[in-house]
Amino acid sequence: xxxxxxxxxxxxxxxxxxxxxxxxxxxxxxxxxxxxxxxxxxxxxxxxxxxxxxxxxxxxxxxxxxxxxxxxxxxxxxxxxxxxxxxxxxxxxxxxxxxxxxxxxxxxxxxxxxxxxxxxxxxxxxxxxxxxxxxxxxxxxxxxxxxxxxxxxxxxxxxxxxxxxxxxxxxxxxxxxxxxxxxxxxxxxxxxxxxxxxxxxxxxxxxxxxxxxxxxxxxxxxxxxxxxxxxxxxxxxxxxxxxxxxxxxxxxxxxxxxxxxxxxxxxxxxxxxxxxxxxxxx
Ligand code: AMP
Numbered sequence: 001x002x003x004x005x006x007x008x009x010x011x012x013x014x015x016x017x018x019x020x021x022x023x024x025x026x027x028x029x030x031x032x033x034x035x036x037x038x039x040x041x042x043x044x045x046x047x048x049x050x051x052x053x054x055x056x057x058x059x060x061x062x063x064x065x066x067x068x069x070x071x072x073x074x075x076x077x078x079x080x081x082x083x084x085x086x087x088x089x090x091x092x093x094x095x096x097x098x099x100x101x102x103x104x105x106x107x108x109x110x111x112x113x114x115x116x117x118x119x120x121x122x123x124x125x126x127x128x129x130x131x132x133x134x135x136x137x138x139x140x141x142x143x144x145x146x147x148x149x150x151x152x153x154x155x156x157x158x159x160x161x162x163x164x165x166x167x168x169x170x171x172x173x174x175x176x177x178x179x180x181x182x183x184x185x186x187x188x189x190x191x192x193x194x195x196x197x198x199x200x201x202x203x204x205x206x207x208x209x210x211x212x213x214x215x216x217x218x219x220x221x222x223x224x225x226x227x228x229x230x231x232x233x234x235x236x237x238x239x240x241x242x243x244x245x246x247x248x249x250x251x252x253x254x255x256x257x258x259x260x261x262x263x264x265x266x267x268x269x270x271x272x273x274x275x276x277x278x279x280x281x282x
Pocket of ligand 1: 028031035036145146174183184185186
């Protein structure tokens with residue numbers, strides 16, 4: 001596996017690959033890799049000739065300086081895992097080179113970002129859109145792989161690709177979970193053993209809400225899930241929404257949406273976790 005950090009090197013490498021008529025599959029990450037990331041890499045490998053993975057803890061998408069500072073950075077371990085799943089190129093640039101000067105361009109995704117993560121993390125999606133655009137221009141992939149774990153991020157990147165005519169296909173893969181249901185996340189590493197025991201309650205709450213939806217109104221189903229979570233005072237719920245998975249807007253009745261999802265964010269100590277489930281149509 002080739003490991004590159006300079007922008008000129010990744011540009012040149014990807015250009016060479018393209019000139020050979022080979023297809024590039026790209027997986028952007030912030031590292032501290034787990035099985036969720038690896039599922040994207042395996043899919044990228046199956047569907048492309050060359051797989052590029054970026055590991056970059058992007059400063060501009062953090063609205064909390066402490067979260068940025070404490071975000072796990074494990075490049076040596078990441079490189080080993082990537083080599084094992086057959087990744088061809090690891091691109092791990094420095095923040096200094098990615099942002100030679102602070103970016104001035106800002107993105108506004110309107111209603112797609114006025115809810116959930118966008119509402120609670122001001123500037124987050126501006127940072128995401130900036131870095132994903134830069135990475136798409138550097139790598140020029142045929143396909144880029146993202147996780148449903150960041151459902152709102154996928155919708156935003158999809159909008160950006162459409163609005164700016166990026167010449168690539170976006171692919172979204174399901175959430176990989178631990179055996180007890182906790183969605184895999186790099187931030188799980190920061191949980192204490194006691195917090196780790198409680199963290200799966202978030203997924204249980206999503207499942208409870210989904211079951212309740214078959215029997216009662218969205219409002220009552222949400223109340224039941226909030227009530228369930230109140231048994232675990234260490235969990236501080238930030239939002240819990242039943243949304244139209246296409247528009248991301250909260251809905252009051254399931255029939256309003258072609259595809260619905262239940263999304264939440266919660267703090268466990270200082271660690272902020274997100275999770276979601278797509279609502280199966282009965
Ligand atoms: P991150 O390193 O957290 O920025 O994530 C990089 C990519 O991996 C994003 O597209 C995420 O949605 C995806 N991802 C993160 N966690 C999971 C998971 N548990 N299952 C599947 N994909 C994931």
